[in-house]
Amino acid sequence: MSKGVLLVNLGSPDSTAQKDVKKYLGEFLMDPRVIDVPLWARILLVKGIILNTRPKKSAEAYKKIWWDEGSPLIVLSERLQKKVADSTSIPIGLAMRYGSMNIKKGLQELHDQGVTEVLLLPLYPQFAMATTETILVLAEELRASYFPDMKFTDIPAFYNKSEYINILSNSIAEKLESLDYEHLLFSYHGVPERHIRKSDITKSHCKIDGSCCNTPSPAHEFCYRHQCYKTTQEVAKKLNLQEGTYSTSFQSRLGFDPWLQPYTDSTIERMGKEGVKKMAIVTPAFVSDCLETLEEIAMEGEEIFHEVGGKEFTTIPCLNDREDWSGLLANWVNDWATTKTQTV
8 A cells, every 4th residue: 555644734715805714714614513503503603694794804814914925824834744745755745624725635636646545644732523523524524435445544632642742842941931921821722612522432521620631531532621731731741830820721712602711812811910911822722823823812812911911922833844843743654654553
C-alpha cells in the first residue's frame, strides 16, 4: 500500500465578501455535529435567523484580520503543510472541514498520487464532536462513496502527549519570559454542555460538576472538557505555574443553551474589575491563529480588559508553523509510515 497523510483544519471563507462569509457559515452551522438539533430546527435557526443577521458582522471581523496572502488560518496551515512535507518522503495533503479546500479534494489529490492508505490528522489537540468527530465521520462517508480502495487511520487526541505539551509550554514560556504578567488565562473554544454528555461513552460519568473531569474514567478519551483542563494542568506543571496565577475558560458561545463555563469574555472582565492589570492569554484548542484568536481574543478581549481598568493584555500566538511543531508532526507521520500499528 502507498501511504499518505491528510492534515485537516477548520476552514475559512474564500474572501471577506459577505456572500463568501455567508456561504461558509451556512456550511459550518448546518453541520449536525456543530448545531446538533433536528434538521427542521437547524434550518429554521441557521437559514431563517443566523444567516440573515450574522454574515455582515462576521465579514467585518474577517476584514480586521485578513492578510494580503489570504485567510491567516489557510496561509498558516499551508506553511505547516510545506514544512511537514519537507521532513518526510510520503505525500502530505491539506484540507479543511469547511470551505473550498474540502476533504474530498484533499483525498482526491492523494488518490491521484497513488495513495491507498491515509493517515487522517485533524489539527485539534482535544477531541470534540464539532471538530475531530465531524472530520472523521465525513472522511469515512467520502471513502465509502468515492474512495473505496482507500484505508484510513487516525491519530487520537494528543492533548496530553508529552512531546506536544513540551512544545506548547515552550511557546508560552518564550512569550512570558519578557513579560511581567499577573495572570495567564488558557482560553479554549467553547461547546454546548450537551456535547460533553453526548460524547460520554459510559453514558453516566460526565456530569460537569467540578469533579468528574478529575475522576479517572474511560469517558475521558472523548471528553473535550476533561481534555482542555488536562492540557492546562500539564502545561502548568511543566512551567511550574503557581496556583492562582492561571486559569481555564471557554470562548465563542452561540445561542442560548448552556455552554462550557467559565466564559472567556466574562473572565477577562471579572479579572480586570478585580484589579488584575497585566494579563496574558493562550488559546490551546487551536494550533493555527484564526478569527477566534486574532479578532475575538486579541482585539475584542483586549478591548474588554482595557474598558474595566486592565493595562497590559498579551496574546500568545498559536503553534502555527513553528519548527518544533512541524517537526513533531513529521515525526508522528514518519513513525506511522514505518509501523504496522493503527495509531501513533
